[in-house]
Amino acid sequence: MNMLWWTLGVVGAAVVAVFAWWTLSPFFITTTADEALPGVTQNEQEGQMSPEEPMQEPMPAAPRTVSTASIVDTPAHPAEGTVRVVEADGTTYIRYENFKTLNGPDIFVYLSKDLEASEYINLGRVKATEGNVNYEIPAGVDVADYPYVLVWCRAFGVLFNSAYIGAQ
Numbered sequence: 001m002n003m004l005w006w007t008l009g010v011v012g013a014a015v016v017a018v019f020a021w022w023t024l025s026p027f028f029i030t031t032t033a034d035e036a037l038p039g040v041t042q043n044e045q046e047g048q049m050s051p052e053e054p055m056q057e058p059m060p061a062a063p064r065t066v067s068t069a070s071i072v073d074t075p076a077h078p079a080e081g082t083v084r085v086v087e088a089d090g091t092t093y094i095r096y097e098n099f100k101t102l103n104g105p106d107i108f109v110y111l112s113k114d115l116e117a118s119e120y121i122n123l124g125r126v127k128a129t130e131g132n133v134n135y136e137i138p139a140g141v142d143v144a145d146y147p148y149v150l151v152w153c154r155a156f157g158v159l160f161n162s163a164y165i166g167a168q
Helices: 004-028
Strands: 033-035 062-072 080-088 090-100 107-112 122-126 132-134 148-153 158-164
Touching: 062 158, 080 158, 122 132
Parallel strands: 033 132
Antiparallel strands: 062 080, 080 090, 090 132, 107 122, 107 148, 148 158
């Protein structure tokens, strides 16, 4: 009987350790990205033209900013930066600039109708916790119907930060 309790204790401790690692370790991991503004090559963004880009080809229309908002953090999850809605080459993007957020175990970027993520469009996992990052909005989604951009922890149903991109 003692062997059974010892085995259950070891298995239980292992489960607790794995769960603790999964939930807590992301808070100590920072990832960085510096994606170019949609519709602009990295060389154009840096003010350089590459030799591969012939001058005779027509330049695509410059990206257009539809709205801009500051990131609002939550008491437990500090964040900062700016969120822009950008249109470029017929596609709409959410762009985080000078972004900095706390990492988490299962965080995603949502376009949402409210701060509770009761109705949302999932734009994907958070690509980086610092830097400049783009998320493509699926074709056919009307951004006006989703005035909030959220960083949301899916596993625990927790809001990390938000930006109101609605009526500007």
